[in-house]
Amino acid sequence: xxxxxxxxxxxxxxxxxxxxxxxxxxxxxxxxxxxxxxxxxxxxxxxxxxxxxxxxxxxxxxxxxxxxxxxxxxxxxxxxxxxxxxxxxxxxxxxxxxxxxxxxxxxxxxxxxxxxxxxxxxxxxxxxxxxxxxxxxxxxxxxxxxxxxxxxxxxxxxxxxxxxxxxxxxxxxxxxxxxxxxxxxxxxxxxxxxxxxxxxxxxxxxxxxxxxxxxxxxxxxxxxxxxxxxxxxxxxxxxxxxxxxxxxxxxxxxxxxxxxxxxxxxxxxxxxxxxxxxxxxxxxxxxxxxxxxxxxxxxxxxxxxxxxxxxxxxxxxxxxxxxxxxxxxxxxxxxxxxxxxxxxxxxxxxxxxxxxxxxxxxxxxxxxxxxxxxxxxxxxxxxxxxxxxxxxxxxxxxxxxxxxxxxxxxxxxxxxxxxxxxxxxxxxxxxxxxxxxxxxxxxxxxxxxxxxxxxxxxxxxxxxxxxxxxxxxxxxxxxxxxxxxxxxxxxxxxxxxxxxxxxxxxxxxxxxxxxxxxxxxxxxxxxxxxxxxxxxxxxxxxxxxxxxxxxxxxxxxxxxxxxxxxxxxxx
Amino acid sequence: xxxxxxxxxxxxxxxxxxxxxxxxxxxxxxxxxxxxxxxxxxxxxxxxxxxxxxxxxxxxxxxxxxxxxxxxxxxxxxxxxxxxxxxxxxxxxxxxxxxxxxxxxxxxxxxxxxxxxxxxxxxxxxxxxxxxxxxxxxxxxxxxxxxxxxxxxxxxxxxxxxxxxxxxxxxxxxxxxxxxxxxxxxxxxxxxxxxxxxxxxxxxxxxxxxxxxxxxxxxxxxxxxxxxxxxxxxxxxxxxxxxxxxxxxxxxxxxxxxxxxxxxxxxxxxxxxxxxxxxxxxxxxxxxxxxxxxxxxxxxxxxxxxxxxxxxxxxxxxxxxxxxxxxxxx
Numbered sequence: 001x002x003x004x005x006x007x008x009x010x011x012x013x014x015x016x017x018x019x020x021x022x023x024x025x026x027x028x029x030x031x032x033x034x035x036x037x038x039x040x041x042x043x044x045x046x047x048x049x050x051x052x053x054x055x056x057x058x059x060x061x062x063x064x065x066x067x068x069x070x071x072x073x074x075x076x077x078x079x080x081x082x083x084x085x086x087x088x089x090x091x092x093x094x095x096x097x098x099x100x101x102x103x104x105x106x107x108x109x110x111x112x113x114x115x116x117x118x119x120x121x122x123x124x125x126x127x128x129x130x131x132x133x134x135x136x137x138x139x140x141x142x143x144x145x146x147x148x149x150x151x152x153x154x155x156x157x158x159x160x161x162x163x164x165x166x167x168x169x170x171x172x173x174x175x176x177x178x179x180x181x182x183x184x185x186x187x188x189x190x191x192x193x194x195x196x197x198x199x200x201x202x203x204x205x206x207x208x209x210x211x212x213x214x215x216x217x218x219x220x221x222x223x224x225x226x227x228x229x230x231x232x233x234x235x236x237x238x239x240x241x242x243x244x245x246x247x248x249x250x251x252x253x254x255x256x257x258x259x260x261x262x263x264x265x266x267x268x269x270x271x272x273x274x275x276x277x278x279x280x281x282x283x284x285x286x287x288x289x290x291x292x293x294x295x296x297x298x299x300x301x302x303x304x305x306x307x308x309x310x311x312x313x314x315x316x317x318x319x320x321x322x323x324x325x326x327x328x329x330x331x332x333x334x335x336x337x338x339x340x341x342x343x344x345x346x347x348x349x350x351x352x353x354x355x356x357x358x359x360x361x362x363x364x365x366x367x368x369x370x371x372x373x374x375x376x377x378x379x380x381x382x383x384x385x386x387x388x389x390x391x392x393x394x395x396x397x398x399x400x401x402x403x404x405x406x407x408x409x410x411x412x413x414x415x416x417x418x419x420x421x422x423x424x425x426x427x428x429x430x431x432x433x434x435x436x437x438x439x440x441x442x443x444x445x446x447x448x449x450x451x452x453x454x455x456x457x458x459x460x461x462x463x464x465x466x467x468x469x470x471x472x473x474x475x476x477x478x479x480x481x482x483x484x485x486x487x488x489x490x491x492x493x494x495x496x497x498x499x500x501x502x503x504x505x506x507x508x509x510x511x512x513x514x515x516x517x518x519x520x521x522x523x524x525x526x527x528x529x530x531x532x533x534x535x536x537x538x539x540x541x542x543x544x545x546x547x548x549x550x551x552x553x554x555x556x557x558x559x560x561x562x563x564x565x566x567x568x569x570x571x
Numbered sequence: 572x573x574x575x576x577x578x579x580x581x582x583x584x585x586x587x588x589x590x591x592x593x594x595x596x597x598x599x600x601x602x603x604x605x606x607x608x609x610x611x612x613x614x615x616x617x618x619x620x621x622x623x624x625x626x627x628x629x630x631x632x633x634x635x636x637x638x639x640x641x642x643x644x645x646x647x648x649x650x651x652x653x654x655x656x657x658x659x660x661x662x663x664x665x666x667x668x669x670x671x672x673x674x675x676x677x678x679x680x681x682x683x684x685x686x687x688x689x690x691x692x693x694x695x696x697x698x699x700x701x702x703x704x705x706x707x708x709x710x711x712x713x714x715x716x717x718x719x720x721x722x723x724x725x726x727x728x729x730x731x732x733x734x735x736x737x738x739x740x741x742x743x744x745x746x747x748x749x750x751x752x753x754x755x756x757x758x759x760x761x762x763x764x765x766x767x768x769x770x771x772x773x774x775x776x777x778x779x780x781x782x783x784x785x786x787x788x789x790x791x792x793x794x795x796x797x798x799x800x801x802x803x804x805x806x807x808x809x810x811x812x813x814x815x816x817x818x819x820x821x822x823x824x825x826x827x828x829x830x831x832x833x834x835x836x837x838x839x840x841x842x843x844x845x846x847x848x849x850x851x852x853x854x855x856x857x858x859x860x861x862x863x864x865x866x867x868x869x870x871x872x873x874x875x876x877x878x879x880x881x882x883x884x885x886x887x888x889x890x891x892x893x894x895x896x897x898x899x900x901x
Binding site: 433 | 604623627652653656658666670729730737739740744745746747840841842844847854857858859
């Protein structure tokens, strides 16, 4: 499925970093072994984990109390009709297994509060992405320190053996060793089934091939700067014309919370480091023409000297230093994680910047260098309430600069000719179009020539079939629908219960029937897709799918069945 | 009671009503489930950052403190700042209100301009094929949702025949040059026709039927017979004597419809991609943008109260029989 306008991504990385107690100055640190606590290293135990007498799943177990009724929180149908149906189907299949499941529908904000802030849920039906580096997100979702309200581990998953591994991979500088560490983590989290992928989606774009070409398959998607600077536009006006279903409220880069803001601002501002299509640092695309790591917790950037802001002022190392200090001073929400990694910053040798990190960071570009937009000091200095103020005409240094913003109607960016990596078209326009049927018609007749956001399904199929000028391109992505359990809930704290629920998920049906093939059923319960290449563990054991398989898992876990319902074993 | 006293009394009642509306809005918004910061902040933020934002918006203060501050601000005309855009609420509303007014007032005027004479004629030619056709058509229009008609028109006129634009107030890529320059452009007129037409016919049905009913009552009065006996023309009797007296119920309906028109119609605005106030209000509610939602509803309530007051005063002007007793007409 295309970008979710308000999908959740990462939570509380800064808090996690603050709590991480690691010594600095140890180059090539590997996983912190030897931190296993006493006892079992798995998640919270229940019957069937070797602590009770009901360990032999082959024998019939006398039924005790029934499992409680579980509430599955789902989005409204109007938010995403296919996802709505998918999670309703998930609930029905769980009922067939013998769980008592009720579905409650909440709009996004309420659901977010219930799950993230209040932990007032049993099962949640969600969508999210892991970004470009799964190691960045996994600690938020699985580390035991992140289980407080508002933090990323809203499932309440706790694994004392896993916590140090989650920490260690963030500090590992050898990419291959780090990849192995992340793969090892995947094996554990897939088995423990706290967050369970239902469908994995590809990044995708629908476009008019008579007007636009040159899209690059890239994990960060088709709205990335890489794609904007790669594509070619071939129409009379030399314009790239897309749409967004909702208006953009604010172009304040310090407080960009939605995809529409991010995709607009990411082409208007540069970050220190930009990547090529293989997610490798590309000096030709970056503000920093050279990067050095003199020590584990220090990074030095050489700032290019021929670049300027959209208003003509020179972009210098002073701006970089000022930006790093400013985002800490104002506690800019957009950069809170990156800002939390900075201990100090200084300019030296004219155009070089040295950043001392508060904690050692292994994948420095993924976690830091590419995550801060460089700001013009001469525009931002002296602003009162910079985080909350409305910015209507932002000045950046990116390949596209602001042209006009007709609030509620349209936003236009024009090429910045002086950029070192310019776009190949004159203007990019986004028209605000809330009605989806209008979008299909407009792209069919060429008024729109690409879709920054795309809803796959039957309408897309029909549109492609009926219009030879349209093409659909997709590549492995990191966005997925998933089911999350609240491990604080009785019964859901038992791995067998969670695994059985996962086994009952009608993943293939959802992909084949509801999504008509758009999407990939995640049969291995691994939230890290093969889009992540070397970080993906393709040796994860599959769960056997089906109702009977789920029931068998429960029996083996020491649960009983009575009148078709799952029960705890009698005491 | 004199008109002046009536007017002053109604002003006082209006203020009390507005206060009640403001209080109800305040409590309703805060009673809704969900956290407004869910939409303000990014899930990337840590809880400390979210807490700071909550504090900056005053949402961490006790409810009574928030209420007092809200009322103090209202008394000075300050509706607060949007949580999402950071702009003053009045500025947010002024961004969208002109777009709504130009469309809905124009459609309202067209609708009523058609409805009133048609209502008179259907009453005059009662029993004719013309009357039956008009009534059936009006009832059908009343029964069918306006947004469905809108989708149909876009599909046929836009997607199939390519004779009307399918979205927006102007063509894609038109740089904004000021509201009035836009309004007086051919491009805007081209975009305006379809939504205005849909709204006009949706506004037309009710006053047409109301006018017909009112006219039928008036035509049964003795003074109409006197007019006929005096030899006045049918046209003269219909419009100069009959319609003028049948107009009073329409006035009330028009006042209510006009105040509703100012609030926009989120479905029409969504289907036609018209950047109006209706859509923005709905988004504000869904995003828990309290200041915008509260401010918008309060202003709209004020407009309703105002237009109802105007209608009440006009009654006395149009109908000399109307006097202002203790809280009622006589």
